[in-house]
Amino acid sequence: MLTRRVIDDGDLLAALPVPDDALAWVRQGEGLIGWGVAARVEPTGPGRFAEADRWWREFTAGLAVSDEVGLPGTGPVAFVSLAFADRPGRSVVVVPRTVIGRQGDTTWVTEITHRDDRARFTSLPQPGTETGTVLPVRRPSVVRYAEGQLPVTGYREAVRKAVARMRAGELDKVVLAHDLVAATEEPIDARFLLRNLALRYPSCWTFAVDGLIGATPELLLRRSGPVVSSRVLAGTSWPRAGVDTDQVAAGLLASPKDRHEHTYAVQSLADSLRPFCSDLSVPEEPYVLRLPNVLHLASDVTGHVAGDASLLQLAEAVHPTAAVGGTPTPDAVRLISELEGMDRGRYAGPVGWVDANGDGELGIALRCAEVAGTSARLFAGCGIVADSDPDTEVHEAAAKLLPIRDALEG
Numbered sequence: 499m500l501t502r503r504v505i506d507d508g509d510l511l512a513a514l515p516v517p518d519d520a521l522a523w524v525r526q527g528e529g530l531i532g533w534g535v536a537a538r539v540e541p542t543g544p545g546r547f548a549e550a551d552r553w554w555r556e557f558t559a560g561l562a563v564s565d566e567v568g569l570p571g572t573g574p575v576a577f578v579s580l581a582f583a584d585r586p587g588r589s590v591v592v593v594p595r596t597v598i599g600r601q602g603d604t605t606w607v608t609e610i611t612h613r614d615d616r617a618r619f620t621s622l623p624q625p626g627t628e629t630g631t632v633l634p635v636r637r638p639s640v641v642r643y644a645e646g647q648l649p650v651t652g653y654r655e656a657v658r659k660a661v662a663r664m665r666a667g668e669l670d671k672v673v674l675a676h677d678l679v680a681a682t683e684e685p686i687d688a689r690f691l692l693r694n695l696a697l698r699y700p701s702c703w704t705f706a707v708d709g710l711i712g713a714t715p716e717l718l719l720r721r722s723g724p725v726v727s728s729r730v731l732a733g734t735s736w737p738r739a740g741v742d743t744d745q746v747a748a749g750l751l752a753s754p755k756d757r758h759e760h761t762y763a764v765q766s767l768a769d770s771l772r773p774f775c776s777d778l779s780v781p782e783e784p785y786v787l788r789l790p791n792v793l794h795l796a797s798d799v800t801g802h803v804a805g806d807a808s809l810l811q812l813a814e815a816v817h818p819t820a821a822v823g824g825t826p827t828p829d830a831v832r833l834i835s836e837l838e839g840m841d842r843g844r845y846a847g848p849v850g851w852v853d854a855n856g857d858g859e860l861g862i863a864l865r866c867a868e869v870a871g872t873s874a875r876l877f878a879g880c881g882i883v884a885d886s887d888p889d890t891e892v893h894e895a896a897a898k899l900l901p902i903r904d905a906l907e908g
């Protein structure tokens with residue numbers, strides 16, 4: 499395995515050569531893309547985090563690595579996408595044959611080579627160059643939508659039931675989601691979605707791992723040496739015609755319901771991360787993160803890891819935060835399964851990359867779709883507390899579906 503520096507400042511996503519197998523974790527032009535499969539594993543069940551971590555340690559221990567760059571994300575890298583729930587819990591860890599990464603002014607290529615291969619790239623592969631061939635990106639001609647496993651009517655009903663259970667004192671918060679199915683005539687080109695998402699949501703992490711494609715604003719955890727950080731989001735509003743966005747932001751900050759939702763999410767992350775840290779800094783007040791489709795209450799948490807826990811081990815401890823689970827977590831996870839009655843798959847699970855030092859970045863897989871051939875299953879969810887209104891939550895979920903719908907439709 500060889501990592502070497504290349505001279506290039508071209509668009510990372512434009513270097514993905516083929517519609518399938520696209521792997522990506524890109525934000526504001528930086529990050530990683532990959533393609534080809536050098537190795538892959540599908541951990542399952544409650545032990546999926548530990549299984550992924552063990553497999554990755556064993557895989558990297560057996561590699562001969564030459565890394566002339568030495569940054570997080572250079573050398574061996576695996577793209578990871580883990581199931582939300584313990585069951586059925588199909589997760590994916592993929593080691594690409596080729597990775598291109600960028601941090602600041604540094605761009606690198608990592609290739610897993612067989613003895614008779616040569617590292618081929620001196621610059622990023624671009625269409626029509628000798629270094630690589632990029633097949634043209636296909637746009638879907640028609641997109642048709644159909645109900646998913648939990649249609650909107652069922653979702654409204656699930657929210658209503660959850661509110662009743664919370665008013666009865668059973669739990670404090672639960673995050674309920676629903677799905678929507680899109681069908682196209684030709685197979686969906688992952689690169690079309692990725693480019694549209696990255697263009698419109700540059701402050702989000704645009705990702706693709708084994709067909710799960712999206713742009714998430716929420717960072718579950720980043721580990722870079724001893725430093726660990728997280729961007730916790732919960733509490734949402736959205737732009738309305740005739741209402742100034744500053745006013746929407748002020749309303750969100752002043753909303754007790756949204757502040758409660760947010761506090762539960764921050765507390766869940768901080769409480770489960772703190773035992774691994776020598777220090778953890780948790781802001782007292784959230785700020786408002788503005789995206790084109792929604793505004794969120796946001797808190798950036800940072801700390802120092804005391805021991806040698808890898809990113810996957812830390813992620814196991816904090817997942818699911820109350821941004822996608824609820825409070826208390828075990829009750830919320832049970833209620834999600836009871837009221838949604840659908841398999842979330844990898845939606846709302848950790849997604850991102852890890853390197854051989856246990857560093858990496860894992861987002862929460864939101865604003866995304868599970869793409870397979872000519873079909874895509876889109877997901878969106880909302881935090882529900884005792885004073886949530888079912889109709890408002892239906893609107894909020896629709897606003898959260900916009901990025902991936904718009905990306906599909908072009």
Ligand SMILES: C=C(O[C@H]1C=CC=C(C(=O)O)[C@@H]1O)C(=O)O
Pocket residue numbers: 673675716731732733734759794820821822864865877878879880881882898
């Ligand atoms: C569960 C989702 O969003 C979470 C992240 C930010 C804000 C949320 C909210 O306000 O409900 C959710 O907790 C989703 O987008 O599917």
